Amino acid sequence: MKQMAFIITGTLLCAVSTTLLAMPNSIADGGILGISLLLFYAFGFSPGIVTFISFIALLGISFKYLPRHMVYKTMINVPLLSLFIYLTENLGQPIDDPLVAAIFAGLVMGLGFGLIIQAGSSIGGTSIIARICHQSFGWNIVTSTFIMDAIIVVAGVLVIGPLYTMYTIIALFTGKVASDYLLGGFDAKKAVNIISPKSKAIAKKITKEMGSSATYFHGSGTYTGEERQALYVVVRSHRLLTLKRLVREIDAEAFVVVHNVKDVSGGTFFATAVEGALEIDQGEEDPETQV
CATH class of the missing domain: 3.30.70.120 (Alpha-Beta Plaits)
Structure with a gap:
């Protein structure tokens, strides 16, 4: 029950970070969420729908290459995250200072991701592709995930411009610090x-x-x-x-x-x-x- 509460709360935090802080302020992300945000900024596609379709496609492929228990862990988060994003994607309002939006988007995302990890689950995305590459070609999972996320973030220069791409990097760094503190402890x-x-x-x-x-x-x-x-x-x-x-x-x-x-x-x-x-x-x- 505690793990389920962590998953729901963490997924909700990731969703509202995306829709209430990132989307209204032209801030992107890494992974599948980053792709869905870039498609939203470029073509107006719904991030909730894009996220759901992308994750379902990845899960379908991963059934062939990954152990079942890895796939099952993400099957709860995938529809839940997509649903939360879809329900809240029209509620966000721009903030006068995009830097503040980036910092708090990263903070909320990091806390949500930390709760999901504590529950033993994940939100999939590029980590699924990295695991498939590891199983098929022996590639390092961490390195592969980093490279794919970096490519997505850098691609944001073509859509949201260099300034907001730098804001995105600040958000990602803030999220990494927040999740590390949540997982490792706040009492340094x-x-x-x-x-x-x-x-x-x-x-x-x-x-x-x-x-x-x-x-x-x-x-x-x-x-x-x-x-x-x-x-x-x-x-x-x-x-x-x-x-x-x-x-x-x-x-x-x-x-x-x-x-x-x-x-x-x-x-x-x-x-x-x-x-x-x-x-x-x-x-x-x-x-x-x-x-």
């Missing part, structure tokens, strides 16, 4: 590797003053061959500067590497200060203990 964090001969002292200070936990790793340098303990710490983004300050107070020469992470679950990375301090004190007896 930083993973930090700290290599220092004073790693125990650094870990103890981090736990007592920040309430964060850490993990010891053993390693050795390829140049000196000297064995060192490395710390792995995960902190919320706004606390990164505090962490770096604490490290510098103990070892100004510590080697620190920061990685972006979007989702963290499980473990005791965000233990309370009291719990963390107890773990550190116990860990000092055994350098392999996770703190």
